[in-house]
Amino acid sequence: MIGFMKKDLAMMKSNLKLIGVLIVVYAIMGLMGEMDISFILPFMSVMIMISTFSYDNYNQWDAYSISLPNGRKNSVKAKYVATILMILAISIITTILSFMISYMNTKTIPYEQILISMFGTIFGTLLVLTFMYPIIYKFGVEKARIGIFLIVFGLVMIGGFLSPYINLSWIVKVLSFLEDYLIIILIIIAIMMVYLSYKISEKIFDKKEF
Amino acid sequence: MENILEVKNLCKKYDNFALKNITFHLPKGMIMGFIGENGAGKTTTIKAILDIVKSYSGEIHIFGLDNRKDERKIKEDIGVVLDDMFFPEILTPNDINHTMKGIYKNWDTKMFYDYLKEFSLLPNKQIKTFSKGMRKKLEIITALSHHPKLLILDEPTSGLDPVARAEVIQIFQSFIEKDDCSILLSSHITTDLEHIADYITFINHGEIVLSKTTNALLDQYGIVKCTEKEFKEIDKKDYIKYRKTKYEYEVLVENKKNLKEKYDIAVIDKITLDDLMVLMIKGEE
Numbered sequence: 001m002i003g004f005m006k007k008d009l010a011m012m013k014s015n016l017k018l019i020g021v022l023i024v025v026y027a028i029m030g031l032m033g034e035m036d037i038s039f040i041l042p043f044m045s046v047m048i049m050i051s052t053f054s055y056d057n058y059n060q061w062d063a064y065s066i067s068l069p070n071g072r073k074n075s076v077k078a079k080y081v082a083t084i085l086m087i088l089a090i091s092i093i094t095t096i097l098s099f100m101i102s103y104m105n106t107k108t109i110p111y112e113q114i115l116i117s118m119f120g121t122i123f124g125t126l127l128v129l130t131f132m133y134p135i136i137y138k139f140g141v142e143k144a145r146i147g148i149f150l151i152v153f154g155l156v157m158i159g160g161f162l163s164p165y166i167n168l169s170w171i172v173k174v175l176s177f178l179e180d181y182l183i184i185i186l187i188i189i190a191i192m193m194v195y196l197s198y199k200i201s202e203k204i205f206d207k208k209e210f
Numbered sequence: 211m212e213n214i215l216e217v218k219n220l221c222k223k224y225d226n227f228a229l230k231n232i233t234f235h236l237p238k239g240m241i242m243g244f245i246g247e248n249g250a251g252k253t254t255t256i257k258a259i260l261d262i263v264k265s266y267s268g269e270i271h272i273f274g275l276d277n278r279k280d281e282r283k284i285k286e287d288i289g290v291v292l293d294d295m296f297f298p299e300i301l302t303p304n305d306i307n308h309t310m311k312g313i314y315k316n317w318d319t320k321m322f323y324d325y326l327k328e329f330s331l332l333p334n335k336q337i338k339t340f341s342k343g344m345r346k347k348l349e350i351i352t353a354l355s356h357h358p359k360l361l362i363l364d365e366p367t368s369g370l371d372p373v374a375r376a377e378v379i380q381i382f383q384s385f386i387e388k389d390d391c392s393i394l395l396s397s398h399i400t401t402d403l404e405h406i407a408d409y410i411t412f413i414n415h416g417e418i419v420l421s422k423t424t425n426a427l428l429d430q431y432g433i434v435k436c437t438e439k440e441f442k443e444i445d446k447k448d449y450i451k452y453r454k455t456k457y458e459y460e461v462l463v464e465n466k467k468n469l470k471e472k473y474d475i476a477v478i479d480k481i482t483l484d485d486l487m488v489l490m491i492k493g494e495e
Binding site for chain 1: 257260261262263264265281282285286288290292294295296297298299300301302305308309310311312313314362
């Protein structure tokens with residue numbers, strides 16, 4: 001699996017430089033007291049990782065990867081592990097930066113809020129991965145992009161249409177009841193959904209022909 | 211003789227094409243040329259051997275092991291070049307080295323860089339800057355650099371100029387001599403195969419037409435070039451296919467010696483693999 005991960009990371013080299021530049025921009029904007037863009041960076045890392053699927057597809061890498069030892073399983077596992085490591089690494093870097101900016105700035109952000117923001121961002125990014133990867137393995141990157149756009153657009157439309165008729169106060173009540181355990185619950189949910197997503201992707205790729 | 215690869219009754223059905231009972235074997239230390247026209251089933255057979263296509267029936271044994279049950283163990287000892295390009299273009303040979311080091315237990319970094327030098331491929335250049343021939347060489351180098359016992363090569367010399375082709379074929383030959391390994395090599399360039407292949411397996415419309423040693427094939431098979439009158443004297447049982455050209459009949463025969471004795475034919479031309487393919491595909495029975 002390590003080899004497959006190295007390949008994916010090598011493919012992201014130039015894009016990682018871009019993230020490096022954005023981290024610097026974020027630090028400068030933070031010091032100047034401008035808006036917080038830290039949540040964008042982990043999302044960008046997932047989008048960059050998704051672009052590796054396009055390269056794989058264009059160069060027929062998937063067929064070749066199956067000819068390598070344990071290729072069917074390892075190539076899927078590597079995509080998930082590499083993405084999760086990227087999300088965690090970039091989230092940790094931006095969080096440390098947020099702490100430093102908050103320490104140096106006059107307009108300090110409470111440390112608790114920074115941590116909640118980090119967990120929220122990681123959860124949101126993993127949610128994207130959870131839905132996107134099985135769709136990509138099943139239909140390819142291009143169709144998956146359109147598909148995810150339609151799903152998000154559809155959900156927003158349905159939500160907007162139904163919101164006047166639905167009472168959402170119970171969600172607020174449940175969340176405030178679980179407040180003390182929220183982060184642990186989010187972590188458990190994240191692990192479960194990513195594992196399920198991985199198993200689905202593995203199954204899809206296992207049946208694929210090239 | 212021990213067989214490195216055995217394919218028995220391999221069947222695979224698509225809507226408009228099927229592999230039908232593909233059966234052949236490749237003995238240890240031998241090179242097998244796998245020939246046939248485009249769409250005959252060469253790539254599908256190779257992909258079935260490598261489990262890239264699924265839901266096929268039949269048995270495939272490599273190193274005496276089942277290709278699906280013992281997949282991991284088998285693939286450690288196979289080097290592969292596929293027909294289509296397979297390395298993402300933004301990678302460099304250095305990246306390929308790092309990748310393969312994490313995939314193959316026997317990956318030989320020194321061997322890989324020695325080959326890169328021999329073929330004048332720069333290690334830090336992105337593959338997208340390479341010509342088609344250079345990319346093919348990189349794929350071949352990668353297939354060789356983990357000391358495989360079997361090479362499975364789908365059109366490895368396509369896109370190479372004659373000089374590069376000769377270099378690559380030389381590498382295949384020294385690979386066989388050095389490590390007592392075997393090669394399954396599909397190619398359209400049949401002249402290359404005549405020089406290096408010990409066995410020829412010919413596939414047409416998803417069926418194996420013949421699988422023989424190259425020497426037996428080139429010694430026994432022949433082409434009779436004759437007039438219509440002479441052709442009509444030859445019994446149907448004594449030829450495989452014939453083709454009427456502008457000036458003469460070309461008749462493919464399986465046993466040159468017998469035919470010479472039976473019909474008093476003075477000249478029976480030696481056959482080339484190209485002739486064999488054309489007559490088998492285009493000829494009439």
